[in-house]
Amino acid sequence: MELNNVKETEVLVVGAGPTGLTLACDLARRAVRTLVVEQSDTLFPGSRGKGIQPRTMEVLNDLGVLDAVLAAGGTAPVGMVWQNGVRQGERDMFERPGPTETEPYSEPWLLPQWRTQQILHQRLTELGGSVAFGTALTGITQDADAVTAELSNGTVRAAYAVAADGGRSSVRPALGIAMTGDSVDPALMLVADVRIPALDRLNWHIFPGGGSTGYLAVCPLPGTDDFQVVGQFGQGEPDISPEGVRELIAARTHLAANDVTEVLWASDFRPRAALADRFREGRVFLAGDAAHVHSPAGGQGLNTSVQDAYNLGWKLGQVLRHGAPASLLDTYEEERLPVAAQMLGLSTRIHRGQEQRGAATMQLGLGYRGGPLSFGSAGALQAGDRAPDGPLPGTRRLFDLFRGPHFTLLAVGTDAELPLLEGELVHVHRIDAYEPYGKGLFLVRPDGYVGWAGEDATGLSDYLARVTS
Incomplete structure (x- = not known):
């Protein structure tokens, strides 16, 4: 208007x-x-x-x-350490615990x-x-x-x-x-997106460097033909021109400058x-x-x-x-x-x-316990905790119930009486007892954290008044 x-x-x-x-x-x-x-x-x-x-x-x-x-x-590839042009062995940089019912995504996605x-x-x-x-x-x-x-x-x-x-x-x-x-590291860094057809995409390639030469890491980017290059500079400043990126890769790896067929983007920064x-x-x-x-x-x-x-x-x-x-x-x-x-x-x-x-x-363990919008506890959870996922009858999951801009009131393993709630703003579901929640009432905020919890509905209406009209 x-x-x-x-x-x-x-x-x-x-x-x-x-x-x-x-x-x-x-x-x-x-x-x-x-x-x-x-x-x-x-x-x-x-x-x-x-x-x-x-x-x-x-x-x-x-x-x-x-x-x-x-x-x-895609998932992050396992690291491969190189020294003098020879593979020294793999080193995984991430824990990979595997998905669970409560945590369906269990490792970084590249x-x-x-x-x-x-x-x-x-x-x-x-x-x-x-x-x-x-x-x-x-x-x-x-x-x-x-x-x-x-x-x-x-x-x-x-x-x-x-x-x-x-x-x-x-x-x-x-x-x-x-x-x-303040500065995290006095060394300047270069980051660039490049194409290197001569380099395999099975590993995250790590070139440790040594002395005054910083490390170089070359990571394949899933879903593309690109690699991300990250280089540390113990001395001097990065040259982020295409020629400078090619020369850096040639100087610190077994690759030749012309093995880098394209330099798509480059930048430098100081970690802080x-x-x-x-x-x-x-x-x-x-x-x-x-x-x-x-x-x-x-x-x-x-x-x-x-x-x-x-x-x-x-x-x-x-x-x-x-x-x-x-x-x-x-x-x-x-x-x-x-x-x-x-x-x-x-x-x-x-x-x-x-x-x-x-x-x-x-970041699955982050939460807002003790925060200004966290009140009560029930079963296995306290207000402020991330609301766990879990299976429901059929093919649906708890995250399917939470998806959308609404609040979700879960009555888990309880017949506790519930107040009359506005359907658009608060979706109400009763489910069987589920160990990650225990038994009780759990009001899940639109951002997936438990805002209020209790064995019965005492205090629920007062909480909703804080976040609605």
Whole structure:
């Protein structure tokens, strides 16, 4: 809607990376009017954030894109260590415990970031949304009622805005929010997408280096003909030109420069860990790399970012569509800032060799126990825990019941009386006793965490009043 040449929307999302696209998809299925603006003319072209952790796979399942993600990606290959052009043996960099009834995704799924963004963008289009490419934010102000954003092609007024514009966010400094952190490693890094037909795709090839020469890793990217190359520089600065990338590979491996038939994309960076001092200023929120910047070690950055969006999306939807009090939005920072700090620490320890990749990197153990939206316990679970998956009669699973923008009230192994609930907002299901839950009532939030739990419905209506009208 246009009003005095000012476009109006409910939520302005700045940035069309994985964070912004996830948020836009979630808001679109909640019928929240959303404008996504992206300064670049196209989606990000590189593979940078290539590892999707199991918890993020669950998010993508809920958003309706898991089949596309599974079709386009693959499991991480086992590492192969090389020395002087000779294979030294395999070394797996990941724990692979195997899927269970409660955790159907049990190891990282490799998918280049550009493909993840394509899938999310396609999903957004299916939901009726779009991205305004080639549109830069040039200024942002706010008052008690809305945010006013000056764009390169006009002015937008929105009830809320979300900065999903990356580690070099223009929104964050405009809000006066500082970012605290430091370098994880003094060595510069190069990352590039290349094609090397002469190299097999059965392993993640690792060239340890030594002395002043840093390591080089060459990982095949499933669903493509590409490899991602990551190189560390103990001295000097990376040359990210195609010739420079070819020369780097030739210098550190048994391959010749002309074995690299294409250099598709390249970038350099210095690993650092930084956390915004706060994730909100009035009606503007920070999400993803705009709020926290990780070392790529352990694959936590993209995943933590997607889950920021997943946490914020349902809360904006409840406030804008279901009459929830605006104070619900305070819980975004209260829940996500501690998680981001925890994941930053994990990434840094893995980068420095102080901790190995393991269960913590899969993010299935993260939760919000003791948080502002976690009340009660029953059976085997406490409020704030991730709601486990499990089989149901026939071919359905618990995750099928949770999928969608609604809350789910599970009555597990109990005949406890339930209050009359709004069908669109809260779906109610009674199931037999199931050990991962035990017996009781469990209200599962739209983002898959138990918000409220009890042996009977005492307190349930009060909880729902906090998150609805």
